[in-house]
Amino acid sequence: MKKKILWMIDGLGHGGAERMTLALMQKFDREEFDLRVCALQIKQGNPVGEELKRIGIPVDLLHVPNLRHPWNLPRIIKYIKKHNPQIIHTQLEFANVFGNIAGVLMGIPSVATLHTLGAPQKGTDYWRSRIEWACLKYFCTRVISVSESARIHHIEHGKLAPNKMVTIYNGIDLKNFHPGAAGKALRESLDIPANAFVLLTVAFLREPKGIQYMIEAMPRILADAPNAHYLIVGEGTYGETLQELAVSFGVENHVTFAGQRNDIPEILQAGDVFVLPTLIDALPTVLIEAMAARKAIVATNVGGVPEIVENEKNGLLVEPADPLQLAEGCLRLIRQNDVREAMAEAGLQIARSKFDIENQVRTISNLYEELIQHGR
Known part of the structure; x- marks a missing residue:
């Protein structure tokens, strides 16, 4: 029975x-x-x-x-x-x-x-x-x-x-993710420049997700990497505030708000590095999804994040609410292609072994x- x-x-x-x-x-x-x-x-x-x-x-x-x-x-x-x-x-x-x-x-x-x-x-x-x-x-x-x-x-x-x-x-269901799949068409559909290095966040747009600090980090990132672009996927009550913040920092042309999406395995392929600047999180499943999509990660050292992201192995951990550390972490992975690729591969293996x-x-x-x- x-x-x-x-x-x-x-x-x-x-x-x-x-x-x-x-x-x-x-x-x-x-x-x-x-x-x-x-x-x-x-x-x-x-x-x-x-x-x-x-x-x-x-x-x-x-x-x-x-x-x-x-x-x-x-x-x-x-x-x-x-x-x-x-x-x-x-x-x-x-x-x-x-x-x-x-x-x-x-x-x-x-x-x-x-x-x-x-x-x-x-x-x-x-x-x-x-x-x-x-x-x-x-x-x-x-x-x-x-x-x-x-x-x-x-x-x-x-x-x-x-x-x-x-x-x-x-x-997560690992079969839903296709590491290495091209994200070119998705970038084009979102009007992201073809030569852009895309930093991607998928989250509810709420203040505790810390996206405001990543937007604040963008001027520093763009000073060293003018082709950087920040793609934000999600919706929420804090969205309008974040859009206003992008304008106030003069980075609105380098930040795309894509809204709520149901094609997360595909949207992850549009990013080069996944960024999660959260201020508190028990175990953000989206980090596991990013690893399954073979993306290196920059994330904050809070809650259960260190149980997913091993610093210097499959990503970089930074302190929360710190735009400078976020900028430095992103710039390092933009500059160091070999480090980024090694972290992406390590993350994929961790997702497969630990988070199926x-x-x-x-x-x-x-x-x-x-x-x-x-x-x-």
């Missing part, structure tokens, strides 16, 4: 947790698992929900507007009773709160995946993070962190029990088996 897994997530927009949901659902053994996804909100139209339906995964929507509504928990419990899963696997804040409370009340083992290093210091966000941590601490059976640094962070700041936590690295999604699926499947056998 198939094992029934309920995957509960806040929404099914364009975020990393949402895309990882889709990637994993494509890989789980459907002969072994009966999979169902429940979204608690509509985010960006829930496009990932439509993709899940196309691959045959049932998707349901429960409208949970906030953490305070008195009918949230009864509605979720009623839904869970209807589908009677053997495991509840929660992703993101609302699901981590309500899914794990429901799990303990109903005697169903629950798993939560923590994708971020969220630890707000003040205001409403501070209390929301404390509520989420409390629910994980007291009600969740097992907590997955996506990096070792994230595991340590949540043990220290969220007071989660070490024996409750396990690190399972995010993986098949490893992630196997480990999560084994965890489900263990919890079904032994319960909460």
Whole structure:
């Protein structure tokens, strides 16, 4: 008999947790698992929900507007009773709160995946993070962190029990990436000069992604490498501010905002070096994708980034919020072709050996088996 897994997530927009949901659902053994996804909100139209339906995964929507509504928990419990899963696997804040409370009340083992290093210091966000941590601490059976640094962070700041936590690295489907494929046509479609050396960032356009510091680094880069061009792929509320910043630094003709793209394996081939100037990140999957596309990396030394990028091996690590270090790292890889090529090849091998999604699926499947056998 198939094992029934309920995957509960806040929404099914364009975020990393949402895309990882889709990637994993494509890989789980459907002969072994009966999979169902429940979204608690509509985010960006829930496009990932439509993709899940196309691959045959049932998707349901429960409208949970906030953490305070008195009918949230009864509605979720009623839904869970209807589908009677053997495991509840929660992703993101609302699901981590309500899914794990429901799990303990109903005697169903629950798993939560923590994708971020969220630890707000003040205001409403501070209390929301404390509520989420409390629910994980007291009600969740097992907590997955996506990096070792994230595991340590949540043990220290969220007071989660070490024996409750396990690190399972995010993986990617390596077959989707084609190292060495030409990106010339994509560059032309984006009006990037044919002779440009393209520095590429793919990220949500939010302040914590640190893209503002890379834009600030561009005048220094262009002074030594006039053919440098910065390609930014993604959308978000900070986008307009970043565009204004490019104008204020006089680099708007050397920066392209490509918006949201669904062809990331192809867009990666349009870049020569991948840059991630993030200020905080548990385990940025986009770095793994860049490595699978055989790109050398310049990234900030924060969170789980050093667990992906080994300094001087497959990329360069710089300090966060430091435009000068970003500029120096990019210029070094622009100038030193042999170093760049060696790092790109090393990154490809690391992606293949350490971050294949098949490893992630196997480990999560084994965890489900263990919890079904032994319960909460």
